[in-house]
Amino acid sequence: MMRVALSLPISALIAACSPSGPEQPLCTFDDQGRIVMQSGNAEVACVEPAPIPTGAKQEKSGRLTILEAPLPPPFSDLDGKWPPDPVNQEPVLTRPAVPLDLSYYVRAFPQATEPAGEVLDLGSQHTIVLRDGCFFLDRERGDDPLVMFPYSAALVMDEEGYLAFGSRYKPNTMGNVRVGLTAETGWFGEPSDPDPALAEACGNHKVVSVTTVSNPFAVPERFNPALRRYGERSGATEKQIVERANKCAVEQAQREADRRLRNPALDPIDCNRFWGF
Incomplete structure (x- = not known):
């Protein structure tokens, strides 16, 4: 795995659950790929990056580019329901928006600071891609905008090692959808200017806010x-x-x-x- 000296993505852009205890720092490496030593005589107790996701290209910056992904076969039977039992309890936050070991590969994961309430998942479908660590809504006419994610969204690695959008909540009623595949994106407003931190991380592109990033096949009854x-x-x-x-x-x-x-x-x-x- 390519190791590069990277700084953490801008903290204001990558939301995470509040840790319940002391959190290990993210490892950093010198230009020879060696862990930076603390006080010259001991390795820092730190978190190493996750394996590079399947199908991802690691740029010279160390960040990832993912423009497409294969669709896992979505159907298994004609009787499945999602979720299998009614969800009556309040959803509980169980994971950070960007796990520390994946934050090596992402420049920014801007998202809403609070839940948006009930949203219409089926408002639209778009493909969200990752280019050198920044997430863009891929549009046919070009000049793709950056994506502002909903509060509930999180990055995960799926069972086959692909980087995917999942949920910070348990239970996850959205279904994971791989980066580079078409996702249900709900409704979003007109493109707006990025805030200075996002522009510094990803360039001065317009930004669109999506209300969900969910798997179009997550509800078999559909x-x-x-x-x-x-x-x-x-x-x-x-x-x-x-x-x-x-x-x-x-x-x-x-x-x-x-x-x-x-x-x-x-x-x-x-x-x-x-x-x-």
Whole structure:
């Protein structure tokens, strides 16, 4: 793993839960990749960076660039519900917005300082990418704005080692969505100017605030009725329905990335025959 001497991202931009006890500092390294020694005779007790996420490019700055990610097969059966049991308790903060071992790779994670209350998750869908440690909303017309995240958002590493957006809360009712994949972003206002700290970290780009960053496939009940209707029309078994829908969803996500990053003339892939909207 490439080790570089990095300063912590601007503290005002990276929100974290209040620690319950003393927090270890983030390790720093000299230009030879050695841990900086304290008082010349002992290694600092510090937190080393997480492994570089799968599919990420580490820039010379040490920060990461992630422009795309493969979609994990979203469907497993036609009966699943999310969450499996009603959530009646108040959500509890369980993780920082940016874990210390991931903060090596991120210049800024600006987010709201308090919960926004009830929001409409399905307001819009956009792809959020990471470029040299800064998060941008990837738009077709270019001049992409920086993203101001909701209070609930957090960075996590998923089971396959990809950097993803998750939730600071337990239970997580949003579902993780990988950086570089289409996410439900709710509603956001007009682009605004960045505050000086964010501009210093990421450049003088416009900023848009999103109200959620959630997985479009996190609520099976949104898709399962249409998938069952597809089975009735086609005569496919449940296993065949799930396999075909997963294949189409994964290919559709890859085609969207190819159109966005490589060849906008490619035809999109339409999976509406499976979920009907």
